Amino acid sequence: MTAITALTAQNTVGVFGVVETPPEFLRTQIRCVLDDIGTDAFKSGMLGGADNIAVVAEEIAAYRTVPFVLDPVMIAKGGAALLHDNAVDALIGVLMPLATVITPNIPEAERLIGRRIVDERDMVEAGRQVCALGASAVLVKGGHLPGTILTDVLIADGVEEAFTAPRIETRHTHGTGCTLASAIATRLAQGRSLRDAVADARAYLRAAIESAPGYGAGAGPLNHGVAITEIARG
Numbered sequence: 022m023t024a025i026t027a028l029t030a031q032n033t034v035g036v037f038g039v040v041e042t043p044p045e046f047l048r049t050q051i052r053c054v055l056d057d058i059g060t061d062a063f064k065s066g067m068l069g070g071a072d073n074i075a076v077v078a079e080e081i082a083a084y085r086t087v088p089f090v091l092d093p094v095m096i097a098k099g100g101a102a103l104l105h106d107n108a109v110d111a112l113i114g115v116l117m118p119l120a121t122v123i124t125p126n127i128p129e130a131e132r133l134i135g136r137r138i139v140d141e142r143d144m145v146e147a148g149r150q151v152c153a154l155g156a157s158a159v160l161v162k163g164g165h166l167p168g169t170i171l172t173d174v175l176i177a178d179g180v181e182e183a184f185t186a187p188r189i190e191t192r193h194t195h196g197t198g199c200t201l202a203s204a205i206a207t208r209l210a211q212g213r214s215l216r217d218a219v220a221d222a223r224a225y226l227r228a229a230i231e232s233a234p235g236y237g238a239g240a241g242p243l244n245h246g247v248a249i250t251e252i253a254r255g
């Protein structure tokens with residue numbers, strides 16, 4: 022179930038317009054789904070601004086036993102801003118403390134800690150710093166670093182784990198991070214540990230990239246309908 026935080030006019034080439042949902046309407050959407058159907062996990066993505074961040078935090082705060090995957094979406098692949106710069110403090114201050122895990126990519130982690138990240142050692146250090154800001158766990162995603170091997174670093178309960186895999190040569194990577202965060206939330210909803218949820222989500226993401234339909238002139242969408250049987254456990 023979805024509560025729409027913003028409308029975007031976008032395709033594989035870029036984001037051409039954004040209309041943010043009025044905060045009280047976002048609140049109504051969230052209440053509609055939670056009061057009626059309920060949820061086994063939360064995942065947030067693009068939030069737009071501090072007002073919508075406050076609404077999400079207020080509405081999910083009562084569900085402390087429900088896992089929450091916070092994908093701190095800030096900038097689209099094409100460069101469009103998806104979070105107001107002045108909303109980063111609200112994201113750190115009011116949403117991060119509620120999250121089971123926060124999943125920044127390299128530019129987002131750099132923005133959270135105010136320092137450049139150029140290699141895996143920096144990713145680990147950045148992850149530790151994000152935890153020091155108040156995150157329970159962090160998955161620093163390495164897709165934006167160069168190289169033929171991609172690494173994501175999970176830090177949870179003070180334990181670090183690096184997940185590595187070869188980069189798939191493709192331009193069809195629209196929403197890779199969004200897909201990963203949603204898949205992690207799905208596995209957490211099914212009761213798996215965070216570590217196993219990340220491993221399974223990475224396997225699903227990989228299969229979804231490998232079978233991407235190839236639409237559009239830019240970064241095309243993934244195949245979210247990839248059959249679960251095609252996924253080898255990561």
Ligand SMILES: Nc1ncnc2c1ncn2[C@@H]1O[C@H](COP(=O)(O)OP(=O)(O)O)[C@@H](O)[C@H]1O
Nearest residue numbers: 126162163164165171173188189194197198201
């Ligand atoms: N070309 C690729 N091949 C395989 N995995 C990829 C590729 N691009 C991204 N990924 C994986 O997708 C996930 C999200 O990618 P990343 O680019 O780091 O974040 P975002 O999509 O949020 O910008 C990470 O797990 C990363 O390792």
Ligand SMILES: Cc1ncc(COP(=O)(O)O)c(N)n1
Nearest residue numbers: 067094097098194195196197
């Ligand atoms: C609504 C929305 N959320 C997130 C992204 C980031 O995805 P990407 O980094 O692939 O552009 C996006 N383009 N649009």
